[in-house]
Amino acid sequence: MDQTQAAKRHRQLCAELHRHNTLYHIHDRPEIGDAEYDRLFSELLQLEEAFPELDTPSSPSRRVGAPPLEKFKSVAHSLPMLSLENAFNDQDMRDFDERIKRFLSTDETIEYACELKMDGVAVELVYHEGRLEVGSTRGDGSSGEGITENLRTIASIPLLLSEDAPSLLxxxxxxYMELAAFQSLNEERQEEGLANFANPRNAAAGSLRQLDSAITARRPLQIFxxxxxxxEGPRPHSHxxxxxxxxxxxxxxxSEETKTAKGIDQVLAIYANxxxxxxxxxxxxxGMVVKVNNLALQRELGEKTRTPRWAIAYKFPPRQAITTIDDIVLQVGRTGAITPVAQLRPVEVSGVIVSRASLHNWDEIARLDVRIGDQVVVERAGDVIPDVVKVLTEKRSGDEQALPLPLNCPVCSGPVSRLEGEVVPRCQNSxxxxxxxxxxxxxxxRRAMDIDGLGQRTIDQLLERGLVRNFADLYRLSREELLACERMGEKSTxxxxxAIDASKERPLARFLFALGIRNVGEHxxxxxxxxxxxxxxxxxxxxxQLLALHEVGPQVAESVVDFFANERNRQLLAELQEAGVRPQAGEKRSGGPLTGKTFVFTGSLEIFKRKEAQQLVEGRGGRASGSVSKKTDYLVAGRDAGSKLDRANELGVTVLSEEEFQQLLARIDNGEQH
Known part of the structure; x- marks a missing residue:
């Protein structure tokens, strides 16, 4: 390849990698898998090594991530958050070990720390005097998006460190998001007519980039x-x-999954396991991240332009395979949502035989241009149903069949409609x-009425025998009817x-969730x-009355009102009551001098801990919210208050210092008007 050809290919690769970086980091909507991206990036690096003049400041090789989104305040990192070099086989890892030894001029065995390479979103947490003050994404490595309030909602991120923590850390x-939680989140979104997240990483990224931290709080996020x-202070000697x-x-x-290895052979054994x-x-x-364990050696090894010399990511082989879509079947959910699932010609993907894959909705089908009979690339992510990630259109014979949007329900033949703003059609037959x-x-x-022993197989039998036509029928089942079902002995019956009897007195919140009111999840x-x-x-x-609640929007309010206005639902609730179902009353918010008032706390509080301040408001009948809106009555601003203070000033919200908030509480406790 001559210089002209190399320059042309380099421009193509730069444009393609920049596009995929934007889709991945900015829009959380990747179009290719990690393996394909790594291949393109590797080709770019090889070109720049052969033709150094192509390595310009605008090359993707100079960037770790993507610039911050405009909707968040930019936060500079004191030290760059670097990316990692990738290794794809044992030889790459042995080469890495040899480079370390050459740079250190040693033949001694190197001790490495081996960590799981979590598939999530990299963030930085800045603690001053043990308090979490700033949280941000990695962004472009030099600066990221300020998402402090969103990170505060994650239970596994401490707001305060132990007393012996350094003054600056x-x-x-x-x-990240665990697989089971991710699957539940997608099921909820599917029932609500929303687009599914492509994978747990995208779900975590989308959750962290919410302007309303209350939405983030409802997402099951965790951190390692x-x-x-x-x-500030002495550093440990090893990673x-x-x-x-x-x-x-x-x-x-x-710590449970982090191992130390004496030499590269042990590293490879840990990776294989x-x-x-x-x-x-x-x-x-x-994959697995491998780091030189000795921190002094890390400092001696230093960094290159975009990666540290002392660490590398040993990536797993792609969990993809090529197969054929034999059919596309339609599944109907509890709200009538109709979702397409691809029936695959069975194929092994990383040691597991898969025979179906999610297509999510018709927008996704259109984007991929999926047809029955297509040869496709499927990718498996843990226990989550595989996804079709690419259609091999070049292998089409012309006999492939497109899947039209259904006009009738595939189960009951009832009418189907697709509401404006939703990505799924719904069966309208209740x-x-x-x-x-x-x-x-x-x-x-379990998270609803928790009737242990009433699994899918038993439910199917009850439906087939005509014993259950609604929820209330569950409470009318007799011992004789259950004993007549297959695999139901006296003990299990x-x-x-x-369990059915015990469920009659579940808490009101769980009963409401169990009813399946549209747009009403657990929170x-x-x-x-x-x-x-x-x-x-x-x-x-x-x-x-419902809209007056801070976290209830027009859609939720309409869903709740419509549910209780529906004659069929009112009859069902009457039958449940007649059957002895008595949900335990919730702990109703008591009235108080702050009833109807909404407070938001921002910045670093000195007098109160944030949770304590929120409890002081709620104990007086008020509401503590995580975001500023037209419904906010007071913003209590601590030190280094940021965008929420700006937003409050824009909306004309009353802004209080901590001292003024303290004085307000004292006045209302003394019976004075506020």
Missing amino acids: EVRGEV CYGIGLL SQLLEQLRTWGLRVN LLQRRDQLPYEID SCPARLRESLKHFVA DKLLA LAKLLAAQFGTLAELATAGHD
Whole structure:
């Protein structure tokens, strides 16, 4: 390849990599898998090595991530958050070990720390005097997006460190979502007519980039911390000691899965074992990070332009395979949502035989141009159903068939419609057997009415025998009817009947969630139960009364009002009551001098801890919110208040200092007007 050809190919690669970086980092909507991206990036690096003049400041090789989004304040990192070199086979790792020894001019065995390469979102947490003050994404490595309030909502991120923590500590970590939580989130989004997240990493990224931190708070995010930036005070001698120190300060580290290895052979053995256990982990990983364990040696080795010399990521082989879509079947959910699932010609993907893959919705089908009979690339992520990531259109014969949007339900033949703003069509027949089946599964689930022993197979039998037509019928089942079902002996029958009876007095929040009210998940069910206290009060709540709640928008308010206005639903609730179902009253928010008032706290508080301040408001009947809106009455601003203070000033919200907030509480406690 001559220089002209190399320059042309380099321009093509730069444009393609920049585009995929934007899709991945900015829009959370990747079009290619990691393996394909790594191949393109490797080709770019090889070109720049052969033709150094192509290595310009605008090359993707100079960038670690992507620039911050405009909607967030930019936060500069004191020390760059670098990317890692990739290794794809054992020889790459041996070459890495040899480079380390050459640079250090030593033949001694190097000790390495081996960590899981979490497939999530890299963040930095800055603690001053043990308090979390700033949180940001990695961004372009030099600066990231300021997402402090969103990170504060993650339970595994401490707001305060232990008393012996240093006065300044910059912590690096990976925010992620476990596979089971990811699957549940996508199921909820699917039922709500929203687009599915492509994978747990994208779900975590999308959750962290919410302007409203209340949305982030409802997402099941977690973090593992793996390193530091600046640190005031003595540093540990090794990386493994550093992780232990972080743990003692109160930060979450994955110490159980972090191993030390004496030499590269042990590193390779740890990697081989991890590759075998990959699918047993509750979260998604895409490789193993290997670091020189001795921190003094890390400093001696230093860094290159975009990567440290002392660390490397040994990537897992791609979990992809090529197969054929034999058919596309339609599944109907409890709200009538119809979703397409590809029936695959069975194929092995990283040791597991897969025969179906998710297509999510018709927008996704159109984007990929999927047809029955197509040869496709499928990718598997842990226990989550595989995805079709690419259609091999060049292999089409012309006999492939497109899948039209259904006009009738595939189960009951009832009418189907697709509402504006939704990505899925819905069966409009509330008596559809498929909707009933999925509704029953939801109603008896552990997080809802928790009827242990009433699994899918038993539910199917009850439906086939005509014993259950709605939720209330579950409470009318007799011992004789259950004993007549297959695989139901006396012991399992008695146990199931006891579980059904115990479910009659579940908390109101769980009962509301179990009913499957559109757009009402676990979090909103708890909020409604706390606000209204009883089912009767909620059932008579008006649209405006619901909208007055901070986290209830027009869609939720409409869904709740419509549910209780529906004659079929009112009859169902009456039958449940007649059957003895008495949901326990929620702890209704008591009235008080701050009833109807919404407070937001921002910045670093000196007088109160944030949770304490929020409890002071809620104890007086008010509401503590995480975001500023037109419904906010007061913003209490501590030190270094940022965008929320600007937003409050824009909206004319009353801004209080901590001292003024303290004085306000004193006045209302003395019976004075506020």
